[in-house]
Every structure is written in structure tokens, then in C-alpha cells.
Amino acid sequence: xxxEIQLKKDELSPGRILLEETFHVLTKKNSVFRVRLTRNGxxxxxxxxxxxxxxxxxxxxxxxxxxxxSKKETSTCSCQSLPRATMNAVEENSGEQDDSDVSAYLxxxxxxxxxxxxxxxxxxxxxxxxxFRSFDKYEDNNKEAQRWRMVIxxxxxxxxxxNIPSGLNHNEQKKLLVLCNPKxxxxxxxxxxxxxxxxxxxxxxxxxxxxxxxxxxYAREFVRTCNISQWSGxxxxxxxxxxFEAINGMFERPDWSEVIKNVPIGVxxxxxxxxxxxxxxxxxxxxxxxxxxLPSALSLVRNNFEPMDIVRVETKSQIVFSFLSVGWGxxxxxxxxxxxxxxxxxxxxxxxxxxRLIGLRNYRxxxxxxxxxxxxxxxAKENKKGDNIEIPAEINLETQSARQRLDxxxxxxxxxxxxxxxxxNSSYQSxxxxxxxxxxxxxxxxxxSKLPCLTAEVxxxxxxxxxxFIMVHASYPSHLSEDVLFVPNAKLDxxxxxxxxxxADTSRAQLLQFLLGLSNGxxxxxxxxxxxxILMLPVRAFRIEPDMSESGYITVDGxxxxxxxxxxxxxxxxxxxxxx
Ligand SMILES: Nc1ncnc2c1ncn2[C@@H]1O[C@H](COP(=O)(O)OP(=O)(O)OP(=O)(O)O)[C@@H](O)[C@H]1O
Numbered sequence: 300x301x302x303e304i305q306l307k308k309d310e311l312s313p314g315r316i317l318l319e320e321t322f323h324v325l326t327k328k329n330s331v332f333r334v335r336l337t338r339n340g341x342x343x344x345x346x347x348x349x350x351x352x353x354x355x356x357x358x359x360x361x362x363x364x365x366x367x368x369s370k371k372e373t374s375t376c377s378c379q380s381l382p383r384a385t386m387n388a389v390e391e392n393s394g395e396q397d398d399s400d401v402s403a404y405l406x407x408x409x410x411x412x413x414x415x416x417x418x419x420x421x422x423x424x425x426x427x428x429x430x431f432r433s434f435d436k437y438e439d440n441n442k443e444a445q446r447w448r449m450v451i452x453x454x455x456x457x458x459x460x461x462n463i464p465s466g467l468n469h470n471e472q473k474k475l476l477v478l479c480n481p482k483x484x485x486x487x488x489x490x491x492x493x494x495x496x497x498x499x500x501x502x503x504x505x506x507x508x509x510x511x512x513x514x515x516x517y518a519r520e521f522v523r524t525c526n527i528s529q530w531s532g533x534x535x536x537x538x539x540x541x542x543f544e545a546i547n548g549m550f551e552r553p554d555w556s557e558v559i560k561n562v563p564i565g566v567x568x569x570x571x572x573x574x575x576x577x578x579x580x581x582x583x584x585x586x587x588x589x590x591x592x593l594p595s596a597l598s599l600v601r602n603n604f605e606p607m608d609i610v611r612v613e614t615k616s617q618i619v620f621s622f623l624s625v626g627w628g629x630x631x632x633x634x635x636x637x638x639x640x641x642x643x644x645x646x647x648x649x650x651x652x653x654x655r656l657i658g659l660r661n662y663r664x665x666x667x668x669x670x671x672x673x674x675x676x677x678x679a680k681e682n683k684k685g686d687n688i689e690i691p692a693e694i695n696l697e698t699q700s701a702r703q704r705l706d707x708x709x710x711x712x713x714x715x716x717x718x719x720x721x722x723x724n725s726s727y728q729s730x731x732x733x734x735x736x737x738x739x740x741x742x743x744x745x746x747x748s749k750l751p752c753l754t755a756e757v758x759x760x761x762x763x764x765x766x767x768f769i770m771v772h773a774s775y776p777s778h779l780s781e782d783v784l785f786v787p788n789a790k791l792d793x794x795x796x797x798x799x800x801x802x803a804d805t806s807r808a809q810l811l812q813f814l815l816g817l818s819n820g821x822x823x824x825x826x827x828x829x830x831x832x833i834l835m836l837p838v839r840a841f842r843i844e845p846d847m848s849e850s851g852y853i854t855v856d857g858x859x860x861x862x863x864x865x866x867x868x869x870x871x872x873x874x875x876x877x878x879x
Pocket of ligand 1: 480481482483484485512513514515516517536537538539540541542544569570571572573574857
């Protein structure tokens with residue numbers, strides 16, 4: 300029979316004990332831990348004669364938990380000692396379970412922040428194994444383990460739940476749609492998803508439908524035409540190009556206004572730029588370079604969605620929705636011309652920057668803009684302090700045994716335990732079929748512009764810079780790519796387009812200094828601002844009108860668009876993205 304735990308409102312205060320149990324350390328029978336679950340997290344409390352030591356594993360660091368049971372030994376040799384990392388726990392009805400062990404095992408997966416002097420450095424994976432064996436029957440022990448599992452899952456979701464069922468089937472959640480570009484960056488999209496993301500989705504018991512993209516614009520068409528309400532969110536594995544496709548596919552749907560509210564976008568970096576993935580980790584204060592996919596993986600399992608600004612971009616022939624940048628000149632030249640070095644991944648940008656610096660070009664045109672009024676002072680989120688506690692990669696605890704087992708238990712918690720397939724209803728869409736589909740009457744919906752259209756004259760209230768430019772680059776999030784920190788203080792939804800204008804009279808030395816500063820955000824400093832040649836203007840809208848007697852490149856989110864007039868208009872917080 301299903302029982303329910305009633306959590307009253309006052310029981311939801313952060314420090315209130317929700318569940319508590321005494322466990323023994325597996326290897327030291329006399330070592331006793333009290334394990335306590337509160338909204339703050341999981342407390343491991345060790346009481347000795349004269350002192351109490353407590354370690355808290357924060358709810359924020361716990362991503363999931365699973366109930367498993369002991370695996371039948373397959374070895375025929377009774378004297379063989381299996382290595383510690385061997386998988387020893389299985390799903391309860393797998394057919395491989397050891398029926399003589401009535402214990403239920405709760406595996407709790409946490410990624411704990413390691414800090415150095417308050418600065419978050421990296422997250423370490425830790426598994427806490429709780430073995431429930433107080434009862435004579437597996438069913439009773441399992442019921443107890445499931446009770447813990449359900450409460451932990453509710454805490455992770457962060458819902459203000461006051462009614463937590465202890466039912467065993469808690470998988471009514473919708474699946475994620477995963478769109479993976481096997482050709483992005485150095486072509487590792489599929490491997491990144493399978494090796495780095497799937498294990499974490501399994502630990503969090505999140506099911507997904509995986510679709511490999513088959514050609515350029517596949518993701519855009521897929522998102523535009525699919526029955527999107529069946530998924531809880533869209534996860535894109537690849538570079539900024541495939542994110543651009545997914546976002547624009549959303550805006551090409553007649554139901555776009557509902558979809559952007561209800562379907563958050565997750566981003567797994569697999570491309571050569573990965574500007575948005577880095578920007579999301581940056582605002583969340585998550586270390587990135589030590590493990591570029593972990594912040595994204597955590598964002599998929601944490602149920603934390605934040606609004607993100609979108610810029611509606613109009614060119615002579617199309618309207619698109621941009622999340623990263625609009626560029627003309629130097630950086631766009633690098634983006635497009637370095638395509639031939641795609642196999643080098645992110646390094647292609649550095650190599651081509653040097654080439655372009657030697658053969659420096661400039662372009663004639665006009666730049667119009669509406670300044671952002673009352674520009675708020677934005678600060679990137681303070682780096683969140685990690686708990687900075689020494690916790691081993693495995694913690695194995697068990698309740699008092701109802702009867703003493705004769706055989707000894709060796710740990711089932713191991714790095715490899717992350718690779719069981721528990722999300723049995725996850726699916727995989729084969730790539731081996733049809734080619735590109737016909738564009739079937741696609742039209743752009745999305746919010747209407749409040750500005751004069753591109754063919755109309757610019758109102759006299761707009762400001763104008765007329766001249767020759769090395770580049771004009773409008774950017775909204777913090778990072779243009781993994782290693783270009785373009786606007787250090789930008790938030791995802793601060794309502795500002797940062798318009799960087801580099802005039803033709805900028806010297807090579809100034810430009811080199813600017814380029815070198817891009818990696819750590821020091822490219823704009825009082826010196827560059829005073830020179831008047833390099834500007835960083837906060838704006839709400841802009842129009843670029845290149846002189847059409849010359850040719851060059853214009854990019855939107857790193858994608859090549861036609862050379863000619865282009866106009867951008869900011870829509871604050873229009874879409875929602877998954878944030879760790
Ligand atoms: N199966 C495929 N074969 C060829 N091209 C594809 C396929 N799937 C998607 N594409 C195209 O590949 C382009 C580039 O992909 P993506 O943005 O993922 O990687 P990237 O260009 O290496 O990274 P970044 O945009 O961050 O520089 C996308 O614009 C998309 O249209």
C-alpha cells in the first residue's frame with residue numbers, strides 16, 4: 300500500500316530534520332554515523348565520546364539518487380576477490396539481483412565544489428551509499444530507501460512540496476529532447492553526449508529522446524515542426540550555430556509565444572565557439588575550463604531556468620533571432636574565414652586573428668544606435684562559495700542489520716556505477732535515413748518590431764557614427780566564445796546590447812592590446828575608452844549600414860548573413876535557458 304509523508308509548512312524550514320537514520324560505516328562496524336536530511340542537504344554526523352563532527356552535503360550539490368539492490372555473484376570461484384570497482388548493484392527486477400541479500404541500497408550522487416580561498420575551482424563527484432537493512436524483507440527495506448529517495452528528489456527539484464508520496468514510480472516527468480550535432484567543432488558531439496552527459500542524466504534519472512542532426516538546418520526544421528509539448532526542454536549539443544537553429548526554429552512556430560515560456564533551452568558545448576555555454580557558466584559562478592561540460596550537465600538536472608535576452612535582427616532578406624552577437628568587420632572576418640580550420644577547434648580563431656592583424660582591413664559605413672537609458676550597474680554574480688569540505692569520492696554507510704550476513708559486502712559505489720542504464724525509456728533516433736526536407740512554407744513569427752523597418756529612414760533621435768571601421772560588434776551575453784570574455788559584467792537578461800566600435804584610426808598596437816585583453820575581459824580599460832577610437836556603448840537597438848561599394852562579412856551569432864544593412868532590437872528575457 301502507498302503511504303505518504305506529510306511535510307507541514309514549518310517542516311520545510313531549511314534546518315528542519317525531514318528524515319534521520321543511524322548507519323554504520325561498512326568497513327568499521329563500531330563507527331556510527333547519524334544521517335540527517337534537511338532542506339539544506341544531507342548531514343553526516345559522527346559522534347564519538349567527546350566530540351561531534353558534522354559534514355553537510357548541500358542540496359545544491361546533490362543531483363540525484365537511485366535505489367538499487369545487491370547483484371548476484373557470477374564468479375564460480377568462491378575464493379576470488381573481485382576488484383572494488385566491479386559493479387555490484389543492479390535494478391531490483393533485473394534478474395541479476397542477489398535474493399539472499401534483503402538490503403536496499405540508496406545511491407546519492409553529489410558534485411561537490413572544491414574551493415581555494417573562497418574561489419570555486421572545480422566540482423568533485425561523490426557517491427554516498429546508504430544501505431537499508433533493518434527489516435527482514437527486501438520490500439520493507441526498499442520502502443525505506445524509496446522514502447529517502449523521494450524526499451531527496453523533491454528537495455533537488457526545489458518545489459515547495461508539502462506532500463511527498465513514497466510511491467515507487469515517480470517517473471511521470473516529461474523527457475528532454477536532445478538535438479546533437481555530430482559535426483560540430485572537431486566532430487565530438489556524439490561522444491560528448493554519450494560519455495559526459497548521459498552518465499549524469501542517469502544519476503538524476505532523467506529520460507531523454509536523442510536526435511542526431513543530419514544536415515545543416517535539421518535542428519531548425521525539427522524544432523519548427525515537432526510536437527514540442529511532449530518534452531520538458533530542448534537540449535542542444537554542439538556549437539552556437541546549432542543553438543541558433545533551435546532558437547530560430549522556436550520563433551518560426553505559430554505557437555512561439557507559448558513555447559518560449561514553457562520550453563527551456565539547455566546548452567552542451569561541443570562546437571568550436573561555445574560562447575553561450577561559457578556565458579551561462581559565468582553568470583552561475585561555475586568553474587568552466589576544468590570540465591567544460593559539467594556546468595551544462597548540471598543545468599539539465601537542476602530545474603533552474605533563467606530568462607535570456609534575445610535580439611531581433613533584420614536584414615534586407617530575413618528576420619532572425621539572435622542570442623550572442625551581430626558582427627561586422629574584424630571578428631566576423633575571423634569567424635567566417637577560419638572555417639577552413641574547423642578541425643582545430645577553438646584554436647582556429649587565434650591563428651586567424653594573427654593573420655587578419657597583419658593584413659588589417661577597414662570598412663566604410665554608418666552605425667546608428669539608441670543608447671540604453673539608465674544603464675543599471677551590473678555585476679557578474681559573485682562566485683558562489685563552495686562548501687570546501689573534504690569528502691571522499693565514496694561514502695558507504697549501512698543501517699543495523701536485522702540478521703548478520705555471512706558474506707562480506709564490497710562497495711558497489713564506484714566511478715563505473717554511473718554507467719548503468721536506468722533511464723530505460725530514453726530513446727535514440729537513428730541517423731541513417733532521409734536527407735534534407737523541403738522548406739515547407741516556413742515563415743518567421745516571433746515578437747513584432749517597435750522600430751522603423753530597415754528600409755525606412757533612421758529617426759533623428761538615434762545617434763550616428765559615420766566613418767571607416769575596423770569592426771563593429773554587438774554582443775549581449777558575457778562571452779563571445781569559450782575564451783573571449785567580451786562583456787565581463789553582462790548578465791543573461793540585463794536588457795543591454797553592448798556595441799563595440801573600433802574606428803579605422805586605431806593603431807595595430809592598440810588593436811593587439813585589445814585582442815590580448817579579450818581572454819580575461821581587460822580589452823576595454825580607461826586608456827582605450829579615452830582614446831576615442833575604441834568604444835563600448837550600451838544600447839537598446841542599432842543599425843549598421845555598410846558602404847555597398849565595398850564587400851565584407853556580417854555575422855549573426857557567428858553565422859554568415861548577407862552583406863548589407865542590418866538592424867538589431869533587444870527583447871529582454873524573451874527565452875528561458877537552463878542554468879546550473
Ligand atoms: N549532420 C550535420 N552535417 C553537417 N552539418 C551539420 C549537421 N548538423 C548540423 N550541421 C550544421 O553545422 C553547423 C555548425 O555547427 P555548430 O554550431 O554545432 O558547431 P561549430 O560551428 O563548430 O561551433 P560554433 O558555432 O560554436 O563555432 C550548424 O550551423 C549546422 O547547420
